[in-house]
Every structure is written in C-alpha cells, then in structure tokens.
Amino acid sequence: MGRYVANRIAQSLVNILFITVLVFLLARATGDPADVFIDDSLPPEAAEAFRVRLGLDQPIYVQYWVFIKDLSRGDLGDSVRGHRPVTEMLVERLPATFSLALVAMGIAMVMGIPLGVLSAVYRGTVIDRAAKIVAFLGQSTPSFWLGIMLMLFFGVFFFQQGLPSLPISGRGGAATYILPSFTMGWFVVAGLVRLTRSSMLDVLDSDYVTMARAKGLNEKVVIWKHALRNAMIPVLTYSGLILGGFMNGSVVVEQVFAWPGVGRMALTAVSGRDYPVVQGVVIMIGVFYIVINLLVDILYVMIDPRIKYSNS
C-alpha cells in the first residue's frame, strides 16, 4: 500500500506540474504578454523597461522558474483589470463556489443514494426501471439549459401565477441555493444511482447479509443498516470526485444563475482579457481537483483493506 500511495502522490505532482506548464505556455503562445499593457504610442525604451520589469526579457525557462516560485508562495500575480492580487480575489470568491458545490453534492446524494438502493433491492421491477430513466436523463441534460428551464418554471411562471416563486439569480439566503444546486447536482445523480445500485447488489449477495436475514432481522434493518453501510464505501469516495467535478462545472451554473463564484470570475476575465485571473482560477481549481482525487484514492485503500492495487 505504501508504494501505491507514493505512486499516486508522484502522479499528482506530475499532474500539477502539467497544469502549470500548460497555463504558462498558453499565456505566451500568441507572442508577448506585455502587448496587453503596452500602448503603441509608448516610446520603445519605456516598453523595453516595462518588459524588463516584468522579467519578459529573460529566457523562457527562467520565466517559468520565477512563475513557479511565485506560485509556491501563493502569488498568482495581479489582475490586469482589478489591479489587485489574484489570490485575494480568489479567496473572496471561493466561499460562494464551494458552498454551492457542497449543497449540490448534498442534493445529489439525497436523491441518488436512496434511488440506487431501491433499484438494487427491487431489481428488475418498475422502480429499477424508473431509477434507470432518472439516471439516463441526468446524464443527458445540458445543465445550462436545465438551469434556464428551472428559472423559467419556478421563477417566472410561478411568479406570474401568483405562486411562491424561487429566486433566480445571485447569492443570498438559503432559497437562492435551491435552483443552482439542483441544476448542478442533477447531472451527477446518474452516476450515484448506478454506483449505489451495483455496490448494493454486490453487498446483498454477501454472507453477512444472508446471516443477518437468517437471524430473523427486519428486512429494513438488513438493507438500510447492514447492507448500505458497506455499500457506501465506493459511493462516498465517488462523492469526493464529484466535488472536484463540481468545481470545474461551476463555470456553467454560475454563469446561468449569476452566482458570484470563481467560475463566473474566470468567464468575465476571458471577455475582459485579464489573463492572470483566468490562469489563477485554472491553477487553483486544477490543483484542488488533483488533490481531492489523491485524497479519495488514499482514503479508499485505507478504508477498504480488501482492495489491492497493482502498481502498473
């Protein structure tokens, strides 16, 4: 297991390095990044002085080294538009993105896990089929469209009918979380249903479930206590991955609901030609995703000693 963990850590470092190289090269792929700042009217000496100040006169590997050094200190540079450190802006926006992702994950689990359990217990019945349909629908719905349709129905239509409507944009009280988090969570319900179902089917076949039944335990206790507890291991680790995925998907949902998170900030930065911000968001979310994946994998081998990993 030690070797497996060491390998996973090494791979994660490679992945992080890969992201940094990628965003670093992308920034320089179309030529001189200083062009964004430098006006044509500026005298050439001043422009040159500016390049020297930004370190752009150095060879590219030196620039990358400086970039990495700054990064390791948490310095992501300054925003071109906001004239503030990108790190500061990220810290400000993160709670919105993170809280939305957590609520979305909660919603997905509340919908997906019971549905998965039921479809395993009532395998081959109408319930199983219904769960399958929900799973397929979840996987096939574009979340930006689902978000707009939910806004239209629960926000606009309800309001027009004089019914209590839901807030459709911005972040405020608990009610503002309902539509965005459902939109986000809906997409992953599918994965949760399928995983819970197959995991439950495995567990329901096992000896200790037969034993529990033989002892004359109530079937409900057997399913929801004995079986589900063990079936939850892969489901919980998968939920960790979902959280990482939500951070990536946050751009879309935040854009739809005008949610003030990092995803929306990245998109605004693209249209505002503010590369340091785009770069900062990509690196931060990328690293977050990689670290979560790593933790999930390590946790998985720790929780479930039955799992053996090959090093290849």
Add this chain to the structure above:
Amino acid sequence: MAQATGQPDAVIQVQTIPLHRRVRAGLVVLKRAPLIPMIILGVLLIFVAFAPLVATHDPVQNDIMNNLAPPSIANFLGTDQLGRDVYSRIVYGSRISLALSLLVIAIGGGAGIILGTVTGYLGGRADALVQRAVEAVLALPLILVALSFVFTFGFSFWNVVMILCPFVAARFARIVRGETLSTRERDYVALAKVIGAPTHRIVLKHILPNVFNTVVVISTLEVGHIILVESSLSFLGVGIPPPKPAWGLMVAEGRQFITSAYWISLFPGLAIMATVLSLNLFGDWLRDTMDPRRREL
C-alpha cells in the same frame, strides 16, 4: 516473400465470413435495438443529410420584422430575436454537432486507439510515459482549460475540435489500453509471437480486432459527451462563434428573452437532450450486445 512470418500466418488464418452475411447478421441484431432512440437518431441523420430540404427557412437569414414570433404554421418552433426560424436553425445545427463530434472522434479517438493499443502491447517505458500523460490530461478541468485556450487563440469551430481532441484521446487510450492488456495475454497472441509475427502485424491483426467492439461502444457514448461539452462551451460564448446555429449558442441567445419568448431556448436544449439521451441509450444497448463482459449487473 517466403519469409518465416508469411507462411505460418496463413496456417492460422481463420475462415472469414462473407461480407453480405455479416451485414445481414448486423441488421438482425439492430432490429432489437431500443426503438425510440433509434427513431430520434434516424431523424437526426435525416436532418444532417438533407438539411436544405428539411429546413423551411434559411438558418442565418434575419427577418427582423418577424422576430420573437411564437410557434406557428409558418415557423414551427417560432423565431428568435433576429427573426430567424428556430426549427431551421436546429436542423442545420445538427450538422455542426455531428461534424464536430465525428472529427473529434476521428482525430482524438484515433490517436487514443493507436496510443492505447501500441503502448498497452509494448509495455515498458513508453507505456509508463503515455500512462502518466493520459492521467495528467484527465486531471485537467476541461471547461476552464478551454477558457484559457480560447483566451489565447480566439474561438472557432476548429479551436473547439483542438481543445476536445486531447481529452477524448486520453479517455480512449485509457480504455483501449486496458482491453489491450487482457488481449495481450491470450494464446493466439502468444502463438503469433512464437511464429515471429512482427509487432505491427500482431497489433493490427490480433489486438485491434479484439478491441474493436469496445471502441464502437465508447465512440457512441463519447459522441454524446462531446455534444454536451461543445454545447456548454458554445453557451458560455467560447465555443462555436455566431451566427452559426450551434445548439448551445441558440440556448444562450434565447436566455435574455426567456420571459417573453421561451421557445428560443427551450427547443435547441430539447434537441441536445434528445440527441445525447438517445446516444447514451443506444450506446448502453450496444455495450450489452457487443461487449457482455462490461455489462452492468
């Protein structure tokens, strides 16, 4: 050419089934495919093939006097903010989605298949290196990377293809490599090796045909996935540039008119959902049919 490699291969040549019988067998199997997804995909193919005949209007022709018109006989699904016919734009939009996904599957998927089979078969350092690269690509946040890519190179049809290819290649490479690893241990591969068949021959004749079923299944599922990602990018304004009738873009354009003209966003979104759903159902059925080992319990 009486080399050691040519002759024994002829000996283990399996008798091939004539093409027409294989096609007929394929059609028999296809009859059992799920009906509704097949109909939806069929309609979609008609859209793609005969767009000028099926569409009732020019998809990019503005008709500002007739903008935001609700669905009617003249405009089945209404018109958008510039008076363009929503139905005709959906019809033409199918071409964009399909062309893009096929290109990405051909380039990215093709590269992934080659990488997966060759490195999976050879093993060793090349395999380890490609594995690391595949993992690194799959760990990237796709939409955000696409944003920074678009930031640098601007947005266009080809840029979307270029962004998606590495991701699709990585997914293909990972799955195909797994299949190759198990195929590699089969007796007939060992036999081919013993009789001295060169590597490229073993990969082409013995490994590839055995991962073919898997490739067909993941290609189907990937097309759905690609359409979803492309439409998300187009929705965000960093995918297919206007005035092209990309479905995701249409949803985005209708967003600000959602209270007065819901049809502009509703129908293109339904088109995406129906297409992806059909591809997923069809792919799932294909997997059960062609690749029983990977079937869900």
